[in-house]
Amino acid sequence: MKNRRFITRLLVLLSISIALGYTFYTSFANQKDIVAVGDIAPNFVLKDLEGNEIELHDLRGKGVFLNFWATVCPPCVDEMPYMENNFQKYKDQGIEIIAVNFDEQPIRIERFVDRLNLNFSIVLDPGLQVSQVYGVRELPATFLIDENGVVIERRIGALTEQMVEDYVQKILPSQ
């Protein structure tokens, strides 16, 4: 009798906790449209200003510094030169920098890239499809993807030059 009582209570409490635990987990830890650390970075294909397609999956084996930005976002503009400097420094060691523009008019991006003389990949995201998949609502946003395609860091907010370099070193491929 006493045992039965204990088991009933345990079962009731346990099922409630599981249901609630899962609910809390989905609503806080695992929002489904947000790419989290540890996930395989969702694949995408985007075009750069010349119309060349860049597919994330093709970059397996390289460390990918994935940045979301816009010319109308001052901190994004500030960190572009940092990214350029680090790109020049580490591009031969298997680092790829992709800056996904937040659906701005191509002419604005073109003029901006010319002015700053940027050489890493700047891609357009018409309709913000990729930004949505990555759950990017605030700019700038940066995802670090290692050589196996796994997201190892996600940062919303501005970066300093030192941070960019530290990040790049984190994703240097082993070979």
Place this chain on the structure above:
Amino acid sequence: MEKVKCECGHVNPYGTVICESCGKPFFEEEKGLLNMRYEGVARRSQTYNKTMIDKVWNFFSSVKVGIWIIVITLVASSIGTIFPQEFYIPPTANPTFFYEAEYGALGKIYYLLGFHDLYNSWWYMLLIASLGVSLIICSLDRVVPLHRALKTQKVTRHESFLKRQRVHGVSKVASFNETRNQAKNILKAKKYKLFEEDGNIVAEKGRFSRWGPYVNHIGLIIFLIGCMLRFFPGMYVDENIWVREGETVVIRGTDGEFFLRNDQFIVDFYDDADERFRDALVRAGSPIVKKYQTSATLFKRVDDGVVGRDPELVEVARHDIRVNDPFKFEGYALYQYAFKQNEISQMSFEIEESETGERFGRIDVSTYDPQTVYNLGGGYKVEIIEYFPDFYFDDRRTPASKSRIPNNPAFIFKIITPDNEEGEISFVGIQTNQDINGENTHQMRFVDIDMNHVTNLVVRKDYTLGILMVGGIVFMIGLIQGMYWTHRRVWIQKVNDELWMSAHTNKNWYGLKKDIEAVVSKTELTMPMDNVEEEEKKS
């Protein structure tokens, strides 16, 4: 824990106050009326308190705790209405700073404690969760023993049970059998169920009303489960999309499967020439919108392509989305929600020689995707050096763009003419046309503008509505069951040479006494006393 054996032979669980079978009170030293709550059963929570599981169980089993949870939830919800919720503040404002800037220190505390997004703050969700747990455990802990007690109750009751009922009376009658039979018939006519044992009677009706609160709680729990399911993947989508006329966009929340094209957006007004509306429109004083409509075409992506690649689309359906007439497809619904009229989509200019006013060729510049160079032939060329879709002067007093939306387009043009291959630079925006070097011979003359409407649709999918509805219906059934029926019992028992009559109801004592009056008026029985009323009269 020992069980308690009553003198009638029934074995009661530990903690029982009144024998489940004969009704003998176990605590004779207390006189006065019996507390009939839950039939005097042992609420299990009050009895065992050994393991951690028992402790948690007992905490949530307490009605006192339950009420505190409700009160705290209510207070928190009220506080959440003092300053606006996050989704009501201007969309461009950053909540981190907005609340402090707008409401000072209180606003900051409000934000830090999560009141700005109450329904998603972890502690509010925890409160609602504990409310659900409290409901389940409180109900389980009461309904099970109550059900057993009502099932086990015997017809013949212990004398002190009868004596200590609120309505109790003693009558001396000449003929026991006749009186009993008369009483039985009258009560039967009043739709009581009659049970007999050794010449003793209990008449009972409306027992199912006792289950009302528990049915009501089941409804609430179903409702809460429905709310909980909203957090489960695929059950609930609430998104928002802006679509320009002619534009095709991916529909958020459909995992890139569906796309929508806005074919046309219309705002219709009531015709003030129509006699039927004239008076009302004069009263309103301003034009009244008749309908907001987005004519839309739905596409489905058929390639299993990667995100970002130009999708291969197949038309699925068309619909005119109006207020209360959503576009429904595959569990989703698109609702007309808002709109923006007259977004500048194209601006047209002509090169003009300032002195003569002579014009050379026209360019149409799309504000969504301007070309870099417009070649007009004959040596005339216009180059766009800079484009500001949402022009303003920034902190450094240099031209900049606030956003990517063409709210206030401005351009820096380089005009190349056969006479001047170097080109002249001018800044052209809405109502501004500046000669940068001050020596220009030509200027860009603004000639035409094209506008576009943008519609705003809400994307909604909700598989929990059915569950919420069922929860609501069960809730109401329980409420009605508990409120509009009463559980009445009348005991008639022969004790020594007297006929004792006692009665109990869970509410509406007046109704019960009316039933008894009907019995008393036609039998030898005398009207029993209402002990509570007697007490009130005395004091």
